[in-house]
Each structure stands twice: as structure tokens, then as C-alpha cells.
Amino acid sequence: MYPTRKFRKRNKFASKIILVFRFQNRLQTSLFEYSICRNDFAFKLRIFIMSLVTVPYQFIREHVLLTWHDALWGYERQLIGWLDIVNLAEDQLCAGSDNPLEIELSGLGKSETQLIGETLRKLANIEPSEKGIDSGKIWLFLQLAWLFKNRTDVIDALGEVETIYADFDYPLEIEGFVRYMPVTDDYDPSQHSREENERRLFSKWQQYLNEGNCEIGKRSTQRK
Template structure:
């Protein structure tokens, strides 16, 4: 990536997503993560889980400013093959969420969206709020109204694509298997779990519940 250099923090990610080490590695390699974010993520995992790998312990013990990529790479390799498209999709969401939340720090936030669009190889799912691609839409009365429409679409994308930050499939089932079940809602195909070590509430849900067997399970942190 050439245009988008950010410093997304561990706290920002943990408030919105579960993240694998393969995804952390992507964030490091593409200069999207804050310098010490990997250390903070390891410390969060160490405090939340009773059993972690020696590499997580090593990463959590690193001092700020110490290079982390080699250890993160080992952790990513231990996860096995990953779907690169899913990794990119999660980072597209996180990058746009970060820029949106910090939009007042940019002289032209919509120009930043254009940079993200270029760096992520023009994903069609965000074309509706990329300024030069959205010009095909009928114009409104003022420049301000047209720009507000782009911000509204951006906000809607973030709301609709929150699921992209979730664990899915067997990863989701393995994750909730370590938690304590609180209760289920059969009509909504949702089950809530609690992490007793942190108090965080997680929801296992089936967004394709109309399919046979409920479709693919996903898990997300409860807001």
C-alpha cells in the first residue's frame, strides 16, 4: 500500500473486532497498525486467556519500540492457511472505520477514502462513497449536500459491514467453546456467552439463518 499509512491502535481494534495473528501481520506489513499495537494485542490476549502460546508471552513481554514482526509471523504461521480476501476485507473495514472516527483530523476525509480505495485495489463495495466514482449518481442542489450524501453512505457501509470483523465458521465455534453460555434466542438464532476473565459478552449468530442448518456461524463482541 502506498497512499494509506495509519496508526490504528489495539484498543480501537479490540472494541470492534476479533483479530487473528495473520491479520495483525497484514496490518504491520501494510503500515496500518500503530508501532506497539501488536504488543498491546498480545497483552490483551494474555490477560483474557488462561492458555496462550510461548510466542504470545514473548510478544507481550516486549518493550515498546522493539521490532515485533518476526514473532507475529511465527504466530500467523501457527494458525495455518488463511483466506487472504477475508483478511483484506476486515482491514478495509477497520481502515475506513478509523478514518471515519478521526475524520476531523483530516483536511479532506473524502480524499483519504479515495486513497484507501486505490490501495485496496478499488473494492466495488465502497464505490458509492468514493467521490470520483459516485459522480455517476444524480447531483444534489449543493456541494455540501452531495458531500453529506457520501458521508451518509460511508456511515452506512460501516454499519452494514461490521460483520466483516467477526470470526466465522469453525473459528467462531472454537472461540465460544472457551466461554460460558448465558442464554439463547431461538427466533433470532443468537446465543450469548461471557468471558469470565474479562466480563466481555460475545454473541454467536447465524446471519444466513434462512439456509438449511442456519448457514455459517459468526461471533461478534456485544456492543
């Protein structure tokens, strides 16, 4: 049975309670998966990565050219690691940059993470501000695109969407495929099976990604 519109009313406090229960269930499920798949290291690693929704740099570079502002936004929120920041600097050098800060950043290692953060902030501060897509929207798209690509490897992909929805402060543009949010059109979930309702959510998720690909791809093309 699907919750009533009143129950599903947008409410940050209520959604946080839902996420607490989801985290507890995720932990229990992860332990169960570990107990039956302990000999499958690759499977365990994949589940662990997706629980953190960590996006590999190779995937990022295939979808968007990060600005230093974008990189700093993600780095400060632990959405991108120090090694990927160094890789981004190396990409800039390969593209022909001779910026001394990017040269310095490309040569830093794990033991110099404080210096990596400082250099990244300097690069973001001297980089011209670009009008257009907010860095938060870039990272929201990347998180959801990576999750969608790997949705079959995740125990509850739509549940992960709920986590991302809360982590990014409840963005309006993805409400259409958040399970506990009320529908905004004539669709009546009570007249459909659970499978049909979930297929509809995945379809809306795919639509969001298609639109994001066009918008973000356009910005990336303009920066080349």
C-alpha cells in the same frame, strides 16, 4: 460542476494523478494549519495522525478480534505498530492462552522489533486458517471506521477516502462513496448542490460501516 461520466470512469492511472495533486494540496494545507495553530499541540497531533490514517489499538479491539494473520497483514503494511502487536499478545494471555510464542512476544520491547516481526510470522504460520473475511477487508473497514469517527477533525475526509481507495487497490465495495467515481443508480449529481452530494456520500459511507459492523462483529463473536 461535476465531472462527466467519461471523466470519472474508473482508471487507476487517472486516480493516481488525482492523488498526487491531493498530496500536494494536503501538504500545503497542513503547513497553513501549523502556522495558525502552532500553539495547539493537540490539534496538530490529531491532524498528523489522521493524515497517516493510523488506527489506535484500543479502537481496533473495540471492533474486531484480530487473528495473527490479520495482525501480520497490517504489520507488514505499517498499519499497526510493534507496541500494538505486543498488546495483542498480552490480550491473548489475559484471555487464558499459554502459547510460548505469545508469552515471548508479550515481553519484547522497542529495541527488539526484528524479533517481534519474526515471532509474529511464526504465530501466523501455526494459526489455523479461517474461512471468511479476508484480512485486507478487515483493515479496510478499520481504516474507514476510524476515519469516519474522526471526520470532523480532518480537513478533507472524503479526500482521505480516495487515498484509502487507492492504497487498498480500488476495492469495489467502497466505490459508492468515492467522489470521482460515477454513480451506479438513478441519482443525478448535477441536479443537486455540492452539500447534498457530499451528504449522500457520507450516508453511503455510514451504510458500509453498518454492514461491516454486522459482518465483522459476527466473526468476532464466533472466535470468543
